[in-house]
Amino acid sequence: MPIRRDMRGFYPIDWRELSHSIRFRRAKGRCDHCRRPHGKLICVGADGIWWDEVDRLWRDGRGRPLREARPAPADLPPDVSMTWTRVFLACAHLDHDTANNASSNLAALCQRCHLNHDRAEHRRRRRLRWRASKAIGDLFTGPYREP
Numbered sequence: 001m002p003i004r005r006d007m008r009g010f011y012p013i014d015w016r017e018l019s020h021s022i023r024f025r026r027a028k029g030r031c032d033h034c035r036r037p038h039g040k041l042i043c044v045g046a047d048g049i050w051w052d053e054v055d056r057l058w059r060d061g062r063g064r065p066l067r068e069a070r071p072a073p074a075d076l077p078p079d080v081s082m083t084w085t086r087v088f089l090a091c092a093h094l095d096h097d098t099a100n101n102a103s104s105n106l107a108a109l110c111q112r113c114h115l116n117h118d119r120a121e122h123r124r125r126r127r128l129r130w131r132a133s134k135a136i137g138d139l140f141t142g143p144y145r146e147p
Contacts, residue, residue, distance in 0.1 A: 010098040010099065015101075018091070023038065023089045023108040026108070027108035031109055032113075034063040036110045036112075036113075037054065039087065041087075043073040043083075045082055051073050052065075089110055090108075094117075
């Protein structure tokens with residue numbers, strides 16, 4: 001995922017190489033949290049399970065094999081709700097500090113795991129942006145009026 005223009009100064013110059021090393025050398029092209037493979041089209045169930053084509057088994061949202069046997073996606077009845085999605089890995093800072101590029105602080109995460117990992121941080125930043133917009137309104141134009 002590309003880095004936003006206003007955030008580029010917070011990342012090291014060699015971020016692209018560092019990210020590639022974490023995602024493909026250390027994690028071997030699989031999500032560190034759920035084991036989804038990078039670049040592959042996977043079958044995902046409504047309950048979060050997904051089909052691992054390499055190991056030919058269903059996995060739960062954390063990447064653990066399901067205990068009960070289920071048929072492969074091709075053998076499922078047509079009324080079962082399944083979606084297909086392509087997986088892309090990104091290198092994530094586990095403590096949300098872009099200055100901390102220690103290997104132990106970086107993880108290769110798929111879209112789903114990355115969004116889940118960042119959910120609290122996104123809420124915090126959204127609240128700060130909202131409060132900052134209100135503060136700017138108060139400073140220059142007085143309190144915002146409700147439409």
